[in-house]
Amino acid sequence: MGPRYAIRPAQKDELDTLYAIHRSALESYVSQTWGSWDDDFQRDFFADHWPDLRLAIDVDGDLAGFLDLDESPERIRVENLALAPAQQGRGIGTAILVAVQQRAALNNQPVDLQVLKVNPARRLYERLGFRQTGETKTHYQMAWEGTL
Numbered sequence: 001m002g003p004r005y006a007i008r009p010a011q012k013d014e015l016d017t018l019y020a021i022h023r024s025a026l027e028s029y030v031s032q033t034w035g036s037w038d039d040d041f042q043r044d045f046f047a048d049h050w051p052d053l054r055l056a057i058d059v060d061g062d063l064a065g066f067l068d069l070d071e072s073p074e075r076i077r078v079e080n081l082a083l084a085p086a087q088q089g090r091g092i093g094t095a096i097l098v099a100v101q102q103r104a105a106l107n108n109q110p111v112d113l114q115v116l117k118v119n120p121a122r123r124l125y126e127r128l129g130f131r132q133t134g135e136t137k138t139h140y141q142m143a144w145e146g147t148l
Helices: 012-034 039-048 092-106 121-127
Strands: 005-009 054-059 062-071 076-083 111-116 131-135 139-144
Touching (some): 005 092, 012 039, 012 054, 054 092, 062 092, 076 092
Antiparallel strands (some): 131 139
């Protein structure tokens, strides 16, 4: 049996903890891509871009990550999925993405996302059936259009 996790709406008073998770999960990839991590820029961007649907991920009762979704009748977009490094590789991200795919399949919606080119999470997305639909200088754009 894998780790027990729960998803719930994130609270504004969790911003500092969620930002710390964001930084721990992405700092090395951002630094590889742009040469450094600008903490002031990243912190301001993270706080200013609080989505309508930011979900907190609790693992065994502790805040361990977050999921940002942008949903419309046409599609579900995974804006961010970040887990604290200690929680990565335990099947949590896979389970969450499969749940998003199941929800999308019920409504005949595609799921799309983008991933930094240096981020090995791309392999997870490909394993789950996401295919590259485009790219920028820094990111791969990917989409899943299917049924489970």
